[in-house]
Amino acid sequence: MHEMQPARLSEKELAWRWHGGWSLEKPELPMALRCSLFKYGGKCNDPEKGASRSIDSAESTHFLHILTGRCEVYPPTILLDFDLMIYSRITSETTKPLGVPTRRWYCEKAHFLALLGCYICFILSILAIQPSIGPAWSLSWKLGLTNQLVVIGLLLSLMNECTSVLAATLFLIVETRRKNPTLQNYEAIIKKSIFLDKMDMRWRTSFLLLTLLPLGLSVAYKRLIGGSSTIEAQTEFPRYYGLVPLPLGTFNVMNNSIYYMINSSVPYIAASFSARSGPKFPEAYGFNTVLLDSTSTAFLDLPSPDFLSSVQQNLTEGGSWSISASVDGTVARYNASTSSYRDDDGFWTTAFNHSANPGGLSTISLYNGFQIGLINGLHSEYPGPYCLLGFFRGDSYGLNIYGSPDEDISRAFRRDAHKFEIQRERCQGRWTVTPSSIQLVDGSCTGERTKQDVFNNSTPYYADVLPILAQWLIRYSPAESQSNSPWLIPSFTTSVASMFWARMIYMNPTNDLYPEMYYPPADETLWSTKLGLKAGWTLYLTLSIHPILCTLILISICVCYKTPIGTGFGLVSVLSSVRKDSLDQLQGAGLSGTLTRTVPMRITIQDSHHGPKIRCCLGDEYEGKAELDIKETYF
Structure with a gap:
């Protein structure tokens, strides 16, 4: 071992600082302590004389060996080469206290910040789920459902941390x-554990509930999916409205009026076939059919197919767009005066002579x-077609x-025919994409x-x-049970409007001949909607649990401000x-951390020459004042 110099004190002192006292004989001293004997006036046990004697300056060349608190004096010749070991933490001056005295306030800064942080998280969570904050901005829309779940989960975790900070202080105050406060209960509260030995069952239950709270809230908000958020959308995508088919991907190769007519009419046919009551007015079917009233049906123009396809491609799962615009529509209206023409030979002669595709019936x-x-x-007196059916x-x-x-x-047909007027009208439509x-x-x-020129x-x-009409309208024929159905005339007007709408698209695939078929947007409004959490009272209540708890806990802490528990209470405090x-x-x-029984622990206040001092006492015999004065500084 390397030779080490003994620790030296002043010329007339030999001392070991041990628990604040100066002593040569301390039973607590470790076995391996060695030291030098300096000039010092004191006593020690002399093994040669078997009694205690004084140490004077003449013996300064001797060595003092401390073993279990006993001083033994040896001749210097025996111990000249003795290897001295010094205790690692012997100091020659008094250790400076590191504790920071403080005062107790009604409300500690850390507690106020915890409550403030909880409310900030609560406000952010409300913004994250609010369906609409302004017409063109919404945080919930920007987040979408997936990011909403992530953000709400994070904010709930932060709010739970704020609640835990305040709850721990309140639990310490209550204990x-x-x-009968106990050491085990204090340890459980500081560690926030429900598994410590000999802790009170009430604290075990409290921490179990505090642990289950965030888990329950996490499950609760995830079950509230099904809401939406909407903002007014802006797009620079070039677009128009007009007589165009629905974008159908590869099915657009079937560019014929038969397919267009069937595709546009199927939603209405399905609804009328399964209906148990009469039609409602106005009512929309499919992508462009509107039953205006009991005698009128309109097929509205559509936004351009490439624009609709672009919107669909950029939508997220569960998302949608709402498109509202002023458009033209192809409208078929039932002419109730048909009966006045039934016996008018001149009318029928004109009808047969001016009919097309084919001529006649x-x-x-x-x-x-x-x-x-x-x-x-086609009418001779004004532009526009008509249909006898x-x-x-x-x-x-x-x-x-x-x-x-x-x-x-022909005469049999004339007795039961219905007349329908077809024209292009100004309409308004709203679509969901x-x-x-x-x-x-x-x-x-x-x-x-x-303009009606497109009918030419x-x-x-x-x-x-005719084959489509036969399949569509056969159930309304006099031989069938639905011949008097309230859906009869609406089905006639819808079938007439659909066949003219489909034929116009097929015959005019471009706007070279009739530019009025395609026109820029008018009175257009676009709204974008994304799937999100359902922002109802259940979700708001779920998010408000932590702020409510934090508020109640902080009020309780402030009321109990005289209790000697600070925000930093822990192992250092004890x-x-x-x-x-x-x-x-x-x-x-020391290793197990387990005791055989509960140990009472009381926190009291003692007066000292420095000022009032907090004392932790283990055992039942200690009692004392345990209320703070906010005017005092405590050590």
Whole structure:
């Protein structure tokens, strides 16, 4: 071992600082302490004389060996080469105290900051779920459902930490104010553990509830999915409105009026087929059909297909766009004055002569004793087409054409035909666009006519439309049970509007001939909606649990301001203030940390020459004042 110089004190002192006292004989000193003997006036045990004797300056060349608190004097010749070991923490001056005295306030800064932080997190969580804050900005819309779940989870965790900070202080205050506080309870509160030995069952239950609280809130808010947030959207994507088909991807290769007519009419056909009551007005079906009233149906123009496709491609799961605009519509209206024309030969002669695709009456058999007859013509007095459509008795099969209004078949048709006027009108529509669908939500038309030139080359072709009409309208024929259904005239107007709308799109795939088919947006409003958490009272209550708890806890802490528990209460506080003479009963628990019984621990206040001092006393015999004065500084 390396030779080490003994620790030297002043010329006339030999001392070991031990628990604040100066002594040569201390039974607590470690076995391996060695030191030098200097000039000192004192006493020690002399093994040669078997008695205590004085040490004077003449013996300064001797060495003093301290073994279990006993001083033994040896001749210097024996110990000249003795290897001295010095105790590692012997100092020659008094240790400076490191504790920071402080005063107790009604409300500690740390507690106020915890409450403030909890409320900030609460406000942010409300902003994160609020469906709309302004017409063009919403935090919940920017986040979307996935990020909402992440942000709300993070904010709830932060609020839980704020609650834990305040709850720990309140629990310590409650334990201190109890009649029988124990060391085990204090340790459990500081560690926030429910598994410590010999802790009070009430604290075990309290910490269990405090542990389950964030888990319950986490489950609660995740079950509240199904809400949405909406903002007014802005886009620079070039777009127009007009007579265009729905964007159907690869199905657009089927560019014919038959497919367009079926595709646009299926939603209405399905709704009317399964209906248990009469139609409602106005009512939207599919992507562009509006049942305006019992005698009118409109097929609205659509936004451009490339624009709709772009919107769909950029939508997130559960997201949607709402598009509202002023558009033109193809409207079929039932002419109730048809009965006045039934016996007017001049009217029917004109109708047969001015009909198109084909000329005259075209029919198709329903194979139930009835047929459907169709005449499409153009008005001579004003632009715009009309349609004569109806059931009549007949036994011919397949498709047939009759050129004379005086044939028996023609006269049978004349007795039961209905007249429908078709025109282009100014309308208003609102669509909802999702990743997988385009749905007309509502629509209306003003009756104001727009340009009608597009009808000039768009008369439906009988071979295209009659087979579809036969399948669609057969259940309303006189031979069927629904012949008097309230859906009869609405189905007629819808079928007429659909076949003219489909034919115009098919015959005019570009706007070279009729530019009015395509026009820029008018009165357009775009709204973007994203799926999110359902912002109802249940979610608001879930998010407000922590702020409510923090507020109540802080009020309780402020009311109990006289209790000698500070924000930094912990191991340092206990070691700083514990009475040393009460520590003996804890011997044996250095590694296990476990005691055989509960140990009472009281926190009291003692007066000292420095000022009032906090004392922790282990045992039942200690009692004392345990209320603070906010005017005092405590050590």
